[in-house]
Amino acid sequence: MALNSNQHHKLTSAGVIITLGIIFGDIGTSPLYVMKAALGQYPISHDVAFGIISCIFWTLTLQTSFKYVILTLQADNKGEGGIFSLYALIRRSGKWLLFPAIIGGAALLADGFITPPISISAAVEGLRVYNPDVPTVAIVITILVFLFGIQQFGTAMVGRAFGPIMFIWFSMLGVLGFIQIIHQPHVFFALNPMYAFELLSIHPEGFWVLGAIFLCTTGAEAMYSDLGHCGKSNIRISWIFVKICLLLNYFGQGAWAMRTRGFTVGKTR
Amino acid sequence: MPQSFLPYGIIIATCASIIASQALISGSFTLISEAMRLNLWPKIKINYPSIMRGQIFVPSTNFILFAGTILVTLIFRESANMEAAYGLAITLTMLMTTLLFTAYLRLKRVNSFWTILYLVIFLTIELSFLIANLVKFFHGGYVTLFIAGLIMFIMFVWFFGRKIRNRFVDFERLKDYLPLINELSHDTTVPKFATHLVYLTSANNAMQIESKVIYSILQQRPKRADIYWFVHVDVLESPHTMEYSIKFLHDKNIVRVDFRLGFKVEQKINYYFRKVIEEMIQSGEIDVYSRYESLNKNKVIGDFRFVVIEKMISYENKLVFMDKFIMYFFDYLKILSTSEKKSFGLDSSNVLLEKFPILIKGSNVKLKRVPSSNFDYSNIIDTDN
Numbered sequence: 156m157a158l159n160s161n162q163h164h165k166l167t168s169a170g171v172i173i174t175l176g177i178i179f180g181d182i183g184t185s186p187l188y189v190m191k192a193a194l195g196q197y198p199i200s201h202d203v204a205f206g207i208i209s210c211i212f213w214t215l216t217l218q219t220s221f222k223y224v225i226l227t228l229q230a231d232n233k234g235e236g237g238i239f240s241l242y243a244l245i246r247r248s249g250k251w252l253l254f255p256a257i258i259g260g261a262a263l264l265a266d267g268f269i270t271p272p273i274s275i276s277a278a279v280e281g282l283r284v285y286n287p288d289v290p291t292v293a294i295v296i297t298i299l300v301f302l303f304g305i306q307q308f309g310t311a312m313v314g315r316a317f318g319p320i321m322f323i324w325f326s327m328l329g330v331l332g333f334i335q336i337i338h339q340p341h342v343f344f345a346l347n348p349m350y351a352f353e354l355l356s357i358h359p360e361g362f363w364v365l366g367a368i369f370l371c372t373t374g375a376e377a378m379y380s381d382l383g384h385c386g387k388s389n390i391r392i393s394w395i396f397v398k399i400c401l402l403l404n405y406f407g408q409g410a411w412a413m414r415t416r417g418f419t420v421g422k423t424r
Numbered sequence: 425m426p427q428s429f430l431p432y433g434i435i436i437a438t439c440a441s442i443i444a445s446q447a448l449i450s451g452s453f454t455l456i457s458e459a460m461r462l463n464l465w466p467k468i469k470i471n472y473p474s475i476m477r478g479q480i481f482v483p484s485t486n487f488i489l490f491a492g493t494i495l496v497t498l499i500f501r502e503s504a505n506m507e508a509a510y511g512l513a514i515t516l517t518m519l520m521t522t523l524l525f526t527a528y529l530r531l532k533r534v535n536s537f538w539t540i541l542y543l544v545i546f547l548t549i550e551l552s553f554l555i556a557n558l559v560k561f562f563h564g565g566y567v568t569l570f571i572a573g574l575i576m577f578i579m580f581v582w583f584f585g586r587k588i589r590n591r592f593v594d595f596e597r598l599k600d601y602l603p604l605i606n607e608l609s610h611d612t613t614v615p616k617f618a619t620h621l622v623y624l625t626s627a628n629n630a631m632q633i634e635s636k637v638i639y640s641i642l643q644q645r646p647k648r649a650d651i652y653w654f655v656h657v658d659v660l661e662s663p664h665t666m667e668y669s670i671k672f673l674h675d676k677n678i679v680r681v682d683f684r685l686g687f688k689v690e691q692k693i694n695y696y697f698r699k700v701i702e703e704m705i706q707s708g709e710i711d712v713y714s715r716y717e718s719l720n721k722n723k724v725i726g727d728f729r730f731v732v733i734e735k736m737i738s739y740e741n742k743l744v745f746m747d748k749f750i751m752y753f754f755d756y757l758k759i760l761s762t763s764e765k766k767s768f769g770l771d772s773s774n775v776l777l778e779k780f781p782i783l784i785k786g787s788n789v790k791l792k793r794v795p796s797s798n799f800d801y802s803n804i805i806d807t808d809n
Contacts, residue, residue, distance in 0.1 A: 180444025187437060192507040218518075222546055227521065230528045235663040235688060238521055239458040243661045243687055245527045252527055257579045258572075259520030260459060262513040265572035267452050268492040269510045271445035276503040278437040284430060295497050298438075302445055303490035307481055309473030317443040324440040327433065365556030369511045374444075376517050380451050383663070383688075 164234070164386020174385040174393040175325065176317030181270060181374025182219065183321060183397065186328060187277035190408045192367035197359045199412050206354025208409035209345040210368045215398060223375040224394050228387050236382025238263060263376060270373075271299060329400035332407025339410035371405070452489060453482045461659050461687040463586055464579045466761030472690070492571070500564060509564030512557045513572050515550060522546045578757065585754030588747050595632040602674040605641060605652060609677050614648040618729035621649035622697065625656050630671050630680045636733050649729070651710065654680045655697065663688040668700055676710055694730070 164170060175183075193207045232240040242256035275295050282289045336342055344350075358364040378390065457480055459465035471481040500506045522543065529539040561569065608614065623637050633654060641647050654673075665686040673680055681700060685691060704710045743751065 176443055177447055177450075180440065180447040184437070184441050184444045187441070188503055188507055191504070217545075217549060222522075226542070227525055230525055233662050233664060233686075237455065237458065238517065238524065239455065239462060239464075239687075240663065241521070241524045241528060243458075243462060243663075245524065245531050246661070248527055248531050252524060253583070255520035255523045257464060257576055257583075259517040259524070260455060260464070261575035261579060262516040262520070262568075262572045264452055264455055264575050265568045266510070266513040266517070267448050267489060268496055268571055269506055269568060270448045271441075271493045272497045272500070273503050273506040273510050274441035274444050275438070276497070276506065278434065278441040280503055281430075281434040281437060292497060292501055296494055298442060299445075299490065299493050299497065302442060302449070303486055303493075306449060306486050307471070307473065307483070309479050309481065317446065320436070320439050321443055324436050327436055331433075362552075363556050363559050365553055366511060366560055367507065369515065369553045369557060370507060373511055373514050376514060376521065377448065377451055379521070380454065381447065383454075 164389055166386070166388040166392060170386065170389040171393045171396075172318040172322055174318070174389040175321040175397070176319075177384050178378045178381050178390055179321065179325075179374065179393065179397050180317075181274070181377050182372070182401070183325060183328075183374070184274040184277070185371045185374065186401065186404045186408065187274065189367065189371045190405070190412070192370060193364055194412065195360060195364075195367070199415060200357075201413055202350070202357055203354065204409050204412040205342075205345045205350045206358065207364075207368070207412075208342065208405055209348060209350035210354055210365070211371050211405050212346060212402065213348055213351050214368055214372050215401065218372045219375045219378075220394070220398065223379055224391055227379050228382060228390065231382055231387065234383055234386070237380035238376075240383075263380070266373070271302070275299070325397055325400040328404040330403075332400075332403035332405070335407035335410040336403065339413055342406050342410045342413065345406070345409060371401075449486070449489060452485055453480050456482050456485050458687060459579065461689075461691075463659075464583055466578070466582055466757045468761055470690070496567065499567070505564065509560055509567060511553075512560045512565040513568040515554045515557050516572070519547070519550045519554060522550060577753075581750050581753045582757055585750050585757070588743070588751060589754070590626065593626065594635040595627055596635045596638055598631050598633045598673065601633075601638050601642070602678060605678060606674050608642065608646055608648055609650065609652070611648060614646050616649070617647040618649045618727055620651050620653060620701070620728045621647055622653040622655055622728060622730045624693070624730070624732060625654045627654075627656065628658075630654075630656075630673070630682070634733065637731075640731060640733060647731075650677065652678045653697075654678075655683065655693065656680065657683045657685060657691065657693065660684055660686050662686050665689070666696075668696070670700075670704065670709070679710070698728075 189211065190207065193210075194203070197203075228236065230236075230241050230244065232244045238256060238259045242252060242260075246252055246256075272295060275298055276291060279291045279294050279298075282291070282294075354364060355362050382390065453470075456465055456468070457470055460467060460470075468482065468484050471483065473479060473481050496506070500509065526539060526543045529542065530536075557565070621641075623633075623640070625633055625637060627633055637654070641652070663686045665684055666689055667684040669682045669684075671680040671682070672678070681697070683693065683696060701710070
């Protein structure tokens with residue numbers, strides 16, 4: 156019988172671009188709401204802004220880069236990734252492993268009920284600059300109807316065309332961040348993890364601010380799940396580009412926050 | 425952001441968010457199909473809209489996600505409210521991945537110092553995030569946790585329900601019945617049922633067979649066929665394996681076929697099985713033409729009949745409370761899920777579905793035989809005639 160072997164995903168520039176569209180959507184749209192959620196409805200202070208970007212930097216570095224891109228991606232099951240592939244790989248070494256697999260898989264599926272509404276809403280809400288009364292809910296629902304409606308026709312081919320758009324998106328994030336950083340280059344001092352630790356005591360919400368910070372890495376698990384579609388090396392290379400753009404943007408948002416010190420954004424959670 | 429650039433920015437951001445959602449939807453289809461093959465999810469319909477590998481569409485999942493996301497949008501209305509609920513469930517997933525990856529490191533015999541260091545570092549980080557995220561429970565996080573709980577429940581019921589059911593499946597030594605089946609195959613007084621009669625069996629051992637299968641062939645209206653096939657499907661840990669092996673159990677007319685399919689492979693047994701027969705005919709291993717001159721002349725492969733036996737547990741069985749509880753919901757899931765014949769990709773034209781209750785062996789009902797003369801008619805309440 157013809158063996159339907161796994162096509163190996165070699166590292167190619169096309170592969171890296173395609174990967175942008177398939178893997179980094181969730182992580183890539185987080186800048187739309189992370190900063191807003193972390194600043195909350197409090198007057199912005201210098202140290203809080205510093206602390207937030209420091210926290211975001213270290214979360215992206217430890218959780219996304221280190222745990223997922225470097226370590227977890229190694230646990231591929233003949234090229235396939237994701238929590239169930241990992242479970243299939245190791246299930247013989249202990250019956251109890253069924254439980255983490257079920258809990259993890261179910262929770263991952265459940266979060267899928269919020270990911271599309273949150274990222275689409277965050278993007279559409281940008282329209283409020285023009286008209287504060289714009290009916291965002293109706294627009295979001297229209298987009299969702301369209302999106303789920305076209306699924307039956309097969310979307311993998313379309314998915315490939317998404318790569319270039321995401322390339323534009325990430326470049327835009329990087330450039331916009333960079334423009335802000337020029338005004339406040341000292342924002343890079345936030346690389347110092349001390350600011351991250353201090354944030355937990357100086358932020359009005361204290362330790363609980365981590366709930367907002369965490370939103371910057373929610374897409375990491377999805378990246379592992381989609382390993383089979385893109386291949387390890389493509390993901391790793393495109394992550395370098397993605398992370399640089401993301402960091403430029405987050406630091407840019409930090410720089411912007413410091414210029415608007417004393418103002419408030421977002422809502423209290 | 426410069427004012428003049430803002431409209432473009434919003435358009436690109438919206439595109440990016442749609443792309444992110446698309447990736448998530450495809451990811452959910454993949455997850456469900458994997459769960460299905462790992463026996464964690466009821467068998468449901470999967471479509472393959474294009475020839476691209478890995479391109480799947482799961483109608484039920486698509487609909488549930490669609491309804492769910494619309495509901496979430498209507499309930500929360502603003503991204504700020506969703507932020508307050510988002511992230512709790514995914515922290516759980518990340519924690520579980522950490523546990524599974526630790527088991528992976530142990531399996532790979534990585535130095536236990538590094539394994540423990542990994543576990544400690546990421547348990548600390550992720551538990552911190554989990555605790556910080558717990559507050560989201562009251563801000564709407566309960567919505568996702570409720571959904572997660574429901575999905576978990578279905579997975580547990582399906583996994584353990586199958587286990588309980590399979591515990592009550594009786595197997596027979598196939599060897600005892602081979603001569604009988606062979607005789608039936610040549611007994612022209614019995615009308616022929618099919619050229620190829622195919623049974624799906626869950627017996628891992630080639631020398632065993634479900635007693636229901638024997639019952640179906642020999643008693644439940646004897647089924648004469650030229651070749652009897654017992655087909656067994658194993659789902660493997662490796663994702664893309666597609667293998668089969670053949671074992672002749674008796675001459676060339678009772679054959680066992682073992683399929684070994686990776687957990688990412690579509691289970692189109694009907695299609696694979698035809699391919700196997702074609703290959704066997706080409707290599708001359710089986711000869712389906714010989715018995716009928718007319719067929720032989722025209723090289724007709726002959727007709728196929730698949731018999732699928734649905735196992736049902738009879739509730740008179742003595743199950744402990746927990747098992748009964750699981751089986752109660754398991755039966756509901758079975759009704760909702762695709763039947764076995766569809767899930768194996770069999771088209772309905774050539775499938776016979778037989779249902780048998782599964783009874784627990786050795787039930788000790790005491791029925792005493794007494795001499796007819798001693799029979800006491802005096803205390804008969806009702807006579808059924």
